Amino acid sequence: MQIYLPIAEMSVSLFFLIGMGGAVGFLSGLFGVGGGFLLTPLLIFTGIPAPVAVASVTGTVVAASTSGALSYYRHGGIDFHLALYLILSGVVGAFLGVSTFSALRGAGQLDLVISFGYLIFLGSIGALLVWEAVGSLIRSSKGKPRPQKVPGKHNWIHGLPLRIRFKRSNLYVSVLPVLVIGLVIGFLGSLLGIGGGFILVPALVYLLRVPGNVVIGTSLLQVLAIMAATTVLHAVNSQSVDIVLAFSLMVGGVIGAQFGASIGQKLRGEQTRALLGIIVLLVAFRFAYSLLVTPTDPFSIAVLALGAA
Amino acid sequence: MRGLIKAPLAVLMMILLISPAISQRLISRLSEQEISINSTFVGGTMTLFGNVEPDIGSTEYAEGPFDIIVMIQGGAINKVVREKTRQFGVWLNSAEVKYYGAPSFFFLLGTRPPSEIISKEIMAELGIGFEDQIQVVLGEEKISHADFTKELIRLMQKSDTYGIKGRAVSFHSRTFYSAQIELPSNVPNGTYLATTFLFEDGELVDRMAQRFFVRTVGVEKLISNTARDFPLIYGLASVLLALFTGWLGGVAFRR
Structure with a gap:
């Protein structure tokens, strides 16, 4: 059954969209990530214009984060004080990201920056995940006890001024790194059409030493708020949010995520991280391929926004 | 009489006013005034049909054989064509040409391929070739606009929004004809113009334009x-x- 996408001005198979949303939702439930980093490239590779893909996926990520954030909220797994600072600077980052997005789109370099952004961030995160997972799998097969990583309570970041006490996270830390992290995630998320949870969680854990029981919930809330703001900004700025596309994807995604989450609980942490790392790396390679290999058609065409010169 | 006048001049005259020497005129209708795009839209078809009639006051019946070219034009939009080249080892968009006011949709339907019906000169004078439609360009001086125009036409043809169909109009009698207009699922919204050109022996006899709308x-x-x-x-x-x-x-x- 074909469905017409009113903003993309093209018709796509509805089952294909729901299926793709479901498959990505399954993976995001399995790995506890937003899934935007998979959905955006998949849409672009299937022929949805890149601006519409990026802007619509932000709406889908809002839906995907909502059910997760609600469940963490019920179990008290959110540090609202910390989230507030992350969100405030994140919205500023999102604003900068959406402006950059429009400027790049006008200059014809949006695809290039998206490709490079994905290559760099997915490449490094994927490599890190695989490296870490392989390391711990080797250690456990040798029968050695896993070195219990107990990060020291303090590092250089904790020496910065303007310290604030975050009670829920049991932290007394400078507000500056919190704001910078929020800003960077907001910027990247809105520019690349990703939630950024897979960058935010490691940043909160390794840089700020946010404890494990609140890190996922707080990160989900920040992603939810930033993606909501980004959706509105994209809608106002470029009118490229396709609500039919986003809704089809989120219906599949919400259902898929439930199945993914229940299977994810049965897998070992290292295994899921290695799998996630491999998938992330594959997406990064796909972007490297499009940058390095001679394109079959060097020419492309785009509609010029009215008034743009 | 027609043979005595030089062909371009004759065409020009016919464009300005229907020459009294030509005693045929075109009556045409569209089967639909509006194509509606709803959630399950996968493309649409409409029929343009018409008849070649003796001119008002004339008793001379149409003889033929006639040829028809139907030109379908979508609303004007601005497009940019970009070319990727390898720079610093990666492929990126490096050159671009902007087109202002190119039709968002353009098809020529004919009883035969248009190049068989009329000469290049007449085609240029009528302004119904691809290149005639796409003229206003803005780009760097050093790059060839003609090459980019070719690429624009090729890409539009690839996306089914530009094209030529040589056998899409057929005569069912000496004077009655119909044309099948097919609109793909990615047809742009807007006001369309369907102009029918009637030719006899490669010369324009009459023309008639009709509007239709494509709307969500x-x-x-x-x-x-x-x-x-x-x-x-x-x-x-x-x-x-x-x-x-x-x-x-x-x-x-x-x-």
């Missing part, structure tokens, strides 16, 4: 209009829908 209707219209006219409300509504869907999913599958 119902929910799709509401969505695209809201996105354009009330972007803030549209954005907020999208977020609310996402929040609701996420919440509903969480509640429905809560274990």
Whole structure:
């Protein structure tokens, strides 16, 4: 059954969209990530214009984060004080990201920056995940006890001024790194059409030493708020949010995520991280391929926004 | 008499006013005035049909054989064509040419391929070739606009929005004809012009233009209009829908 996408001005198979949303939702439930980093490239590779893909996926990520954030909220797994600072600077980052997005789109370099952004961030995160997972799998097969990583309570970041006490996270830390992290995630998320949870969680854990029981919930809330703001900004700025596309994807995604989450609980942490790392790396390679290999058609065409010169 | 006048001049005259020497005229109709795009739109077809009639006051019947070219033009849009080249080892868009006012949709339908019906000169004078449609360009001086125009036409043909169909118009009698107009699922919204040109022995006899509309209707219209006219409300509504869907999913599958 074909469905017409009113903003993309093209018709796509509805089952294909729901299926793709479901498959990505399954993976995001399995790995506890937003899934935007998979959905955006998949849409672009299937022929949805890149601006519409990026802007619509932000709406889908809002839906995907909502059910997760609600469940963490019920179990008290959110540090609202910390989230507030992350969100405030994140919205500023999102604003900068959406402006950059429009400027790049006008200059014809949006695809290039998206490709490079994905290559760099997915490449490094994927490599890190695989490296870490392989390391711990080797250690456990040798029968050695896993070195219990107990990060020291303090590092250089904790020496910065303007310290604030975050009670829920049991932290007394400078507000500056919190704001910078929020800003960077907001910027990247809105520019690349990703939630950024897979960058935010490691940043909160390794840089700020946010404890494990609140890190996922707080990160989900920040992603939810930033993606909501980004959706509105994209809608106002470029009118490229396709609500039919986003809704089809989120219906599949919400259902898929439930199945993914229940299977994810049965897998070992290292295994899921290695799998996630491999998938992330594959997406990064796909972007490297499009940058390095001679394109079959060097020419492309785009509609010029009215008034743009 | 027609043979005595030089062909270009004759064509020019015919464009300005129907020469009294030519005693045929065109009556044509479209089967539909409007193509509606709804949620299940996968493309549409309409029929253009008509008859070659003796001119008013004339008793001379149409003889033929005639040829027809139907030109379908969508509304004007601005397009940019970009070329990727390898720089610093990666492929990136490096050159571009902007086109202002190119038709968003352009098809030529003929009883035969248009190049067989009329000469290049007449085609240029009527302005119905691809290149005639795409003229206003803006780009760097040093790059060849002609090459980019070729690429624009090729890419538009690839996306089924530009094209030539040599056998899409057929005569069912000496004077009665019909043309099948096929609109793909990615047909742009807007006002369209279908111009029918009647030729006899490679010379223009008459022409007739009709308008039709391609519009989204119902929910799709509401969505695209809201996105354009009330972007803030549209954005907020999208977020609310996402929040609701996420919440509903969480509640429905809560274990």
